[in-house]
Amino acid sequence: MTTSRTSARRGPSRGGRLITVFASLLTALMAWAPGAVADTGPTLRGASLQTLSPGDPIFSSGARCTAGFNVTDGTDVFLVTAGHCTSVGSDWYADPQHTLPIGPAVSSSFPGNDYGLIRYDNPDLTPEGGYSFGSPYVGKQVYITIPETGTLGGTITGLNATVDYGPDGIVHGLIRTNLCLPTGARGGTPLFAxxxxxxxxxxxxxxxxxxxxxxxxxxxxxxxxxxxxVLY
Structure with a gap:
């Protein structure tokens, strides 16, 4: 299988790399992360008092990722995204020009896991809420929504999958689906039911x-x- 990859590392996006999947006899995986892509994406809003929603693009120095879900500990509000994103970007913004700050990455877990937290520090940026938690199970109907391609639907086909991302390390406990991830789907893209x-x-x-x-x-x-x- 031919594989391809975009990178979350600072600098130009790298080409394809063969990696190994140790999940349900799969042997090839395209491991992608939002890297220093040539296109910076559309200018996002650009005014104060804006809302950051799941699926919106987020930016750091040399990286572009996607907002996952907004969560809270009862005091602060955080944005969940991929750990391979927050491990390479420290300060995050809601626009490619870095004029609308979100806040700093305060936790990263990658490899092993693949999640990170960005704390909202900008009072002019409103986190969108209104979601409830949905337990994953095999056969559950799920979907992603990507601005470039719209909504893509599929099902969960496995739980506790292990993926080897080569030099970047191994991640355990992942949900496997039969959804494709188009070019516009970057690290942290939210999975809905x-x-x-x-x-x-x-x-x-x-x-x-x-x-x-x-x-x-x-x-x-x-x-x-x-x-x-808890979800915000």
Missing amino acids: PNNQAVGIASGGSGSCSSGGTSYFQPLDEVLSSFGL
């Missing part, structure tokens, strides 16, 4: 949206339980 259920955040994937694919998501419940958080 019907009725506004929040299920997970994107870690990586393989395949083509023209012929089908396999994608892996960090379960959201692990993030919530690890830090004593």
